[in-house]
Amino acid sequence: MTxxxxxxxxxxxxxxxxxLVALGGCxxxxxxxxxxxxxxxxxxxxxxxxxxxxYLCIGLPAVLxxxxxxxxxxxxxxxxxxxxxxxxxxxxxxxxxxxxxxxMMGVAAAxxxxxxxxxxxxxxxxxxxxxxxxxxxxxxLKLGGFEFNxxxxxxxxxxxxxxxxxxxxxxxxxxxxxxxxxxAANSVGISVYKxxxxxxxxxxxxxxxxxxxxxxxxxxxxxxxxxxxxFGFLALAVMIFGQWKPxxxxxxxxxxxxxxxxxxxxxxFGFLAxxxxxxxVYNMMPYIISLLVLAFTSKKSRAPKxxxxxxxxxMR
Amino acid sequence: xxxxxxxxxxxxxxxxxxCIVAGLLIGYIVLLFINPSGASEAIGNVIKxxxxxxxxxxRWKNFGNTLVKTAPLLMCSLSILFCYKVGLFNIGAxxxxxxxxxxxxxxxxxxxxxxxxxxxxxxxxxxxxxxxVGILKAYCNVNEVISGIxxxxxxxxxxNTLLSQVKEEASPYTEYLSVKNPASILPTLGLSELFGxxxxxxxxxxxxxxxxxxxxxxxxxxxxxxxxKATGLNKNAAKYAGMAEKRNIIFTLAxxxxxxxxxxxxxxxxxxxRWMCTxxxxxxxxxxxxxxxxxxxxxxxxxxFSSYFIQHISVGGSHxxxxxxxxxxxxxxxxxxxxxxxxxxxxxxxFNLWLARQDNKKDHRFTKEETDAVLKTQQKGGExx
Numbered sequence: 001m002t003x004x005x006x007x008x009x010x011x012x013x014x015x016x017x018x019x020l021v022a023l024g025g026c027x028x029x030x031x032x033x034x035x036x037x038x039x040x041x042x043x044x045x046x047x048x049x050x051x052x053x054x055y056l057c058i059g060l061p062a063v064l065x066x067x068x069x070x071x072x073x074x075x076x077x078x079x080x081x082x083x084x085x086x087x088x089x090x091x092x093x094x095x096x097x098x099x100x101x102x103x104m105m106g107v108a109a110a111x112x113x114x115x116x117x118x119x120x121x122x123x124x125x126x127x128x129x130x131x132x133x134x135x136x137x138x139x140x141l142k143l144g145g146f147e148f149n150x151x152x153x154x155x156x157x158x159x160x161x162x163x164x165x166x167x168x169x170x171x172x173x174x175x176x177x178x179x180x181x182x183x184a185a186n187s188v189g190i191s192v193y194k195x196x197x198x199x200x201x202x203x204x205x206x207x208x209x210x211x212x213x214x215x216x217x218x219x220x221x222x223x224x225x226x227x228x229x230x231f232g233f234l235a236l237a238v239m240i241f242g243q244w245k246p247x248x249x250x251x252x253x254x255x256x257x258x259x260x261x262x263x264x265x266x267x268x269f270g271f272l273a274x275x276x277x278x279x280x281v282y283n284m285m286p287y288i289i290s291l292l293v294l295a296f297t298s299k300k301s302r303a304p305k306x307x308x309x310x311x312x313x314x315m316r
Numbered sequence: 317x318x319x320x321x322x323x324x325x326x327x328x329x330x331x332x333x334x335c336i337v338a339g340l341l342i343g344y345i346v347l348l349f350i351n352p353s354g355a356s357e358a359i360g361n362v363i364k365x366x367x368x369x370x371x372x373x374x375r376w377k378n379f380g381n382t383l384v385k386t387a388p389l390l391m392c393s394l395s396i397l398f399c400y401k402v403g404l405f406n407i408g409a410x411x412x413x414x415x416x417x418x419x420x421x422x423x424x425x426x427x428x429x430x431x432x433x434x435x436x437x438x439x440x441x442x443x444x445x446x447x448x449v450g451i452l453k454a455y456c457n458v459n460e461v462i463s464g465i466x467x468x469x470x471x472x473x474x475x476n477t478l479l480s481q482v483k484e485e486a487s488p489y490t491e492y493l494s495v496k497n498p499a500s501i502l503p504t505l506g507l508s509e510l511f512g513x514x515x516x517x518x519x520x521x522x523x524x525x526x527x528x529x530x531x532x533x534x535x536x537x538x539x540x541x542x543x544x545k546a547t548g549l550n551k552n553a554a555k556y557a558g559m560a561e562k563r564n565i566i567f568t569l570a571x572x573x574x575x576x577x578x579x580x581x582x583x584x585x586x587x588x589x590r591w592m593c594t595x596x597x598x599x600x601x602x603x604x605x606x607x608x609x610x611x612x613x614x615x616x617x618x619x620x621f622s623s624y625f626i627q628h629i630s631v632g633g634s635h636x637x638x639x640x641x642x643x644x645x646x647x648x649x650x651x652x653x654x655x656x657x658x659x660x661x662x663x664x665x666x667f668n669l670w671l672a673r674q675d676n677k678k679d680h681r682f683t684k685e686e687t688d689a690v691l692k693t694q695q696k697g698g699e700x701x
Binding site for chain 1: 476
């Protein structure tokens, strides 16, 4: 029984991460920019959040702690995503290349920064770990055997907001037009550059939130050398499986979250443990599932038509 | 003078140099922020790498060791640039490199094979990794970046599981080839003597350079190369012109996989490094290959030099004062360089546009003789009517 609760808890928290980040990807792609740098954005968001927890939130009440961490993580993500915006929207750089660069830069920068802070405190111990035991308690609520994390609720709220903005507001519909046919959007007076910037920055905010949520999922300290283990890309797979639609993304995230959670708790299930499958197989599970899912769903993909193509005003 | 600037190669070279200078400058600024007192020395050590040693023998030895790690990096960057020319972003090179490393080490340590079969197995296994990405791309329309990343992680976990069978009892590393199966170590052909003995310089380095030249020949001088590039430029046009565009995509990724996989074998079969069976992240070699490929202007010969440079500063990173800074500063510089490489196409485009505009201005400013000549021809034309 406790194992099932644990499985549910991990499924929900990982699904929250994937929902947040995939929604980020969804906004960016609907505006017409492929954001492969989500992984790096997650790391930077996590770094911002973790440092905020360590330094800003000492002695703050729980509500304020949560709000501060959320704000700092989202803002770090936005600032970092601006690097993608400058390169891909204004300078028309190759979006795949810049995204990859952001991923590498995210992990390297986070490691350098954290190690610098740690060595300044104690030259003999240059580790890339940030510890945030105290502040983490604000995010967690024990309900019997189930550890409720406020991020589960935050993810749902953001999902609803994201859905409403995308489909029910003028802004959302205009942004989607820029991802489908930017020239047509421009001809009716929509500024494609502004809309794409909006998409990229929103994706930065969601990515940053997803990042801090990811490192809060399990342990109470994080080693930044490890990055976020491909979660940014898993989120992109979730987004594709969800056909770029928020409500389907949430369902896809639950599926992927379940398989990711399984690798944490499989040993608690008697029948799974007795199968004697090595633990690495469970570790691989989310990646294998996503390959299979992509193979079957990408053919009739409903990707925004103009994604990945730099917008050039003079082209028709 | 202007003609020189118009040359594609010269432009690429200047652009790469600018990227390097800007990357190092930003790295230096980061170091200044961390601790201003030793920043100049630290960035100096990153650039100097083995020159930080005062003894000549040590310098040669460490130069050799930098070269040993350049060979696999060059293979990864060749893999990436070959696929990029065909319009595919082979980020899966990192996983293909892991697959090649795993296959060669497994064959050497478990089955006791010699170096040549080990190398061939690495090529085949890694090519299979590439083919999977290729099939998914060609027949299922799966973005090669995402499937590549997924395979990177699958490859990493599989490798950890398989190589755990041959790891040392006291450490997470695999056993030394020199202890278990010396026949699987690549022959040196006297090359290590050149670098003052006691190092791991083997035929890996000439193999990598020869392959770089081969890739250049294939891309620029064969029908196959032209077909592949045509597929990359416009898949539909290539199909219309009668090329098997699906087969070309799969074939390209197979070659890309083979190159990256061979890279893995060229490092691990020298015994210079051992696999850590508890590795929790994909080795950076494949990702640094992206930096090397773009820094080299997507030219195989350029890749030889850029790979060396990237490896040079990566090794140089370990020479910084570790009580103040971290060695990851060189990873950061490499990542900044890739980011800046994204701008190269735009800057080149803007520069050429500017050159063309200069030309136009000149064309419109006629000299007196020219104007007269034009007027004369017009008059003549009028008369003949």
